[in-house]
Amino acid sequence: MTLFALLQTAAAAVPQATLEHLPQPESGLAWFLATIVKMLITFTIYMVGVMMVIWLERRVCAFIQDRRGPNRVGPHGLLQSVADGVKNIMKEETYPGEANTPLFVLAPVISFIPALLTWAVIPYGAPWDSKWGTIDMALAPLPVGFLYILAIASLGVYGIVLAGWASNNKYSLLGGLRSSAQMISYEVALGMSTIPVLILAGNVSLGQIVAQQGGRGLHWNVINCTIAFFVFLVAAFAETNRLPFDLPEAESELIAGYHSEYSAMKFSMFFIAEYANMMTASALMATLFFGGWDIPFTLWDNVAPHIFAKTLVTFLFFWLKIMLFVFVFIWIRWTLPRFRYDQLMSLGWKFMLPTALAYILVVAVATLAMSMAGITYSSWQFAVIMLAVNVVLVALLFGILDRGRLISPAYSRLDKQNLAKVREARYRRAALKPVTTEGGAD
């Protein structure tokens, strides 16, 4: 049986999640108005959110370093990003002499827009049964939402590569090249790590994935697909160019990498794009692995009547989850140093991708076996078995595999012969230590 056939069988084995949340037909005008309002609200909250996240980053970073961070503009410095935005708009834009100006101008836009586009399909609250019909709380509840996200996410690299290329600067170009290599490598792992989720959901619509994670207990995918979540988390760090994967903008090596030549608002756009990407990645993690807007341990949010209060509460819960992941992003950034380039590549190709592939197999086989044994997705046996499998795998991964193999240190790439050479050289150095001359000067 090929892997593909196995996947298909496994997917078919999972009962389709209830279609309860699909919107009932509304009148065209109501749909149109609702979409416009949703767009405005999403955009506003998103942009304000980016500002707040930038503030949070600076505050958390300062606190971690025993400093205070921005605390002058507004209460606790909350308006610092506004002040910075005003400053950046006022500043002069500089263009490098030999830059490819159209691409140079286009690059920040291209890096920012995909992060924004992804939000179109992410459901951010329980649907609302208004008197104009059911309003789905996603901008565009696409049936192929997840594929859309994969497609859009891979566009993000263009902004960075174009910025590096158009700047006519060696450092920028190196940053852009690194970024393209990094993002392409990790996109594979990112895509593969989400397949187990899709197997369990039996669908690629994000609304369905969230619905499938809802329920009386805790049906979140992070319990069913722990390893996939781990791989996704690491790949998301790489995709957003956050430390420890910030090689495209490695300050100590490449000045600022792809945005060395950018100034004023165009630089700001890259900055905003970075945080926008971070929030999008957080939202994806919350949606795919932490139940989206689902409130755990209660059915209240998953069943009718879908009143507006439910939408609001689930919306808040969703943002709580996003902010949690954003905090983890920031926390990790101020904890870890940057990888070496070969470590980055070996982690991506030699560890993340095989792990993700093997895990697809594990989840598919487990699902298939359970469906053959007559254990349905919603039964407690399913959750317990998946949890047991994951506990074993996590122990295996972090107990045995994570022994100098996860991030290869320099010595781990030596074979026995070379290791002996290194040892010998060290002993020779120790033996030949110069003897200090005794006696005073004549």
Place this chain on the structure above:
Amino acid sequence: MAIGVKVIERPIAQTSYVRATLKGMALTLKHLLDPVKVTVQYPDEKAPLSPRWRGTHRMLTTEDGKAKCVACGLCPTVCPANCIKLVPGEDENGNRYPLVFEIDEFRCIFCGYCQEVCPEEAIHVGRHYENSEYSREGFVYDLERLMAQTHPVCEMWDPADPKGE
């Protein structure tokens, strides 16, 4: 090993990335929650100055509000930066006083020799550091301005009490 990477040999069993990361995250979280901050919120709070801090000058006055200076000329003589301009004058009783006493704070290197050499304990370097001005001329302090300063003055190093106790 084509590129010259420094190789430090460690036993495989002692290397772990995830555990080291978690350890590091615990450390950063500890600092995150630590209420003790090293930042001094400068305009609101100021770090204490050493009692031997040598800042811009101050001329001490007698009880009737005149400068203690007797225009002996020791401070312009000892000044290594040559920043003190002194023109002595004499009143009808034969008391010497400075007609002109100017210190160019831009030339001054704040060595404190003027304070050390002054027999009348008139000129002092001060424990003070906020001196911004809108023009270069503003940094030439005349006698009136030196007398008008109110900040505390430097305590000179005492050989009998080298640690200032």
